[in-house]
Amino acid sequence: MNDLHINISIESSFYCKDPESTELGKKIVQVGIELMDQLGYEAFTFKKLGVEINSNESSIYRYFESKHAFLVYLVNWYWSWIEYKLVFATANIVSAEERLKKSIELLTEEVKEDSSFTFINEVLLCKIINTESSKAYYTIDVDKENEKGFYKTYKRVVQRVCDFVLEVNPQFKYPHMLISTIIEGAHHQNYFSKHLPALTDVEEGKNNIVEFYLKLTKSVLSL
Amino acid sequence: MNDLHINISIESSFYCKDPESTELGKKIVQVGIELMDQLGYEAFTFKKLGVEINSNESSIYRYFESKHAFLVYLVNWYWSWIEYKLVFATANIVSAEERLKKSIELLTEEVKEDSSFTFINEVLLCKIINTESSKAYYTIDVDKENEKGFYKTYKRVVQRVCDFVLEVNPQFKYPHMLISTIIEGAHHQNYFSKHLPALTDVEEGKNNIVEFYLKLTKSVLSL
DNA sequence: GCATTTATGATAGTAATACTATTATATTTG
DNA sequence: CAAATATAATAGTATTACTATCATAAATGC
Incomplete structure (x- = not known):
């Protein structure tokens, strides 16, 4: 299964801009998962994620509305x-x-x-x-x-x-x-x-x- | 069962001051339940509860630490x-x-x-x-x-x-x-x-x- | 190869949250 | 009636969850 390189397609209603379409988008999801795992949902914020990926809170909001x-x-x-x-x-x-x-x-x-x-x-x-x-x-x-x-x-x-x-x-x-x-x-x-x-x-x-x-x-x- | 008037005793580790011990305390719990039901946990705040019971946020914090x-x-x-x-x-x-x-x-x-x-x-x-x-x-x-x-x-x-x-x-x-x-x-x-x-x-x-x-x-x- | 579009970044700002701290005013009790 | 206690009012703090604006960098189109 590892060799299939299938990719899961996610409907456009679940994002503002498709995170799979850019490097930044993928990083948001990838590091976002790691950070949410560490901090838990409540303490996780886009600001903290921005710091973690050397990007900006406002950029993340362009991918996900909240x-x-x-x-x-x-x-x-x-x-x-x-x-x-x-x-x-x-x-x-x-x-x-x-x-x-x-x-x-x-x-x-x-x-x-x-x-x-x-x-x-x-x-x-x-x-x-x-x-x-x-x-x-x-x-x-x-x-x-x-x-x-x-x-x-x-x-x-x-x-x-x-x-x-x-x-x-x-x-x-x-x-x-x-x-x-x-x-x-x-x-x-x-x-x-x-x-x-x-x-x-x-x-x-x-x-x-x-x-x-x-x-x-x-x-x-x-x- | 309605006539028994049993009361549920709650351990002191679950509050700062026993809400059952005062009128204000009971009101906090009673109206707190109604308000949390209406607003959901996330939108429920002690400030809103204070307004609802004509009391003060700071007074509620004396009963529950958060x-x-x-x-x-x-x-x-x-x-x-x-x-x-x-x-x-x-x-x-x-x-x-x-x-x-x-x-x-x-x-x-x-x-x-x-x-x-x-x-x-x-x-x-x-x-x-x-x-x-x-x-x-x-x-x-x-x-x-x-x-x-x-x-x-x-x-x-x-x-x-x-x-x-x-x-x-x-x-x-x-x-x-x-x-x-x-x-x-x-x-x-x-x-x-x-x-x-x-x-x-x-x-x-x-x-x-x-x-x-x-x-x-x-x-x-x-x- | 340069203009233009598009993406990203930086900064500032807002209303609300989840508290803490301080002081004032009632109320109860000894 | 004084002292203790409970409650209320006010102010303040750091953070959150955003929004808005403007600047800059990168990609693309001709």
Whole structure:
């Protein structure tokens, strides 16, 4: 996959000026991810990012209209990337059950190596998604932003996996709840395992999280 | 239960001055909940709250050291209240399975009426918990705050329900994951049903959320 | 190769936030 | 009634999340 040099295309509604179109734009995203990982969403500012990349706050505002918009961009990039991996991982697999299994694995495992086929460090991006992505939709402007399509990539991924669920068990009444519960759940569990271990059962070295959600899926769908 | 007039006692580490000890303190919490519900966490400020209660920003700071501390107080109040309801609802019930079922119901149902046995509007508080509570622990200072015991009430509730899980199925390896997944999941689903319905399967008038998590629990524990 | 467009950088400025500090004025209590 | 305590009013600070303006550098078009 590393040799494909696919690039994730992001809709123009997620930026003012396409960051992929210039060196500065790529640097904003690349170093922006590193800095947000270090400081957390709240303490991250465009001013600090400007200093870090030897550029100017005002230049960054030409790419993203706000810090929130930058987060939304990252979240959509992440889901586009997951969608790509999902389509790739389930292509040519005959068994619907196997396709679902691969999907759940993909959605729940922690990304630990950077595929480095883009300027984005996927390991850090995933850490940010785990910790900060809910802030993209837990905002007073959700409804307005939902209308603008800010969460469409996420919804599309959920729908794809729902389709697999229904192939496996067409009678199942809660495919969306199941998949969004698993996605959000896995993000929480990854975070909890590092910071609030009393809320998990993660053991050193073992990937219990994937295991747990696979088991959950199997049992609730009677597989 | 309305006649009991129990009051939820909150540890002194969650405030500078006990808001329950004065009229002003109660008003801060009571109107603070209403205002945070209206504005959302980000736009909520102590200054605006001061105007609302005809008091002063500086007076509010004598009760809570920061906006974040106020949220942490509310989250702990919520979990103390849930814990009380949990203990009450499961007392004298012989069947472990039934205790677990009641617990899951309690953790996943949306609170729709105010028990009005305190100065706190529980319906609004629950809305705030659904929308804002994750911001209490998705912060760069989690580890420090966890050490200070900021999340202990939540962890205690999870542990109580875990104990029921293990009574029902002592071999089950992931009780904490299961319960924290259900709790966070139900909060997400409640929020999604109002703002991002594409991520749920909630039907008008039906409480599918409780139903889904009950089914999930039963199947994963082979009940 | 030079003019023109376009991108970037530097600087300044604004309203609001999240506080802290100080002082004044009520209110309670001993 | 004095002293202690709680609350209110005011001012001030550093930072945030921007917007606006102008200068300069780089790319492109003919």
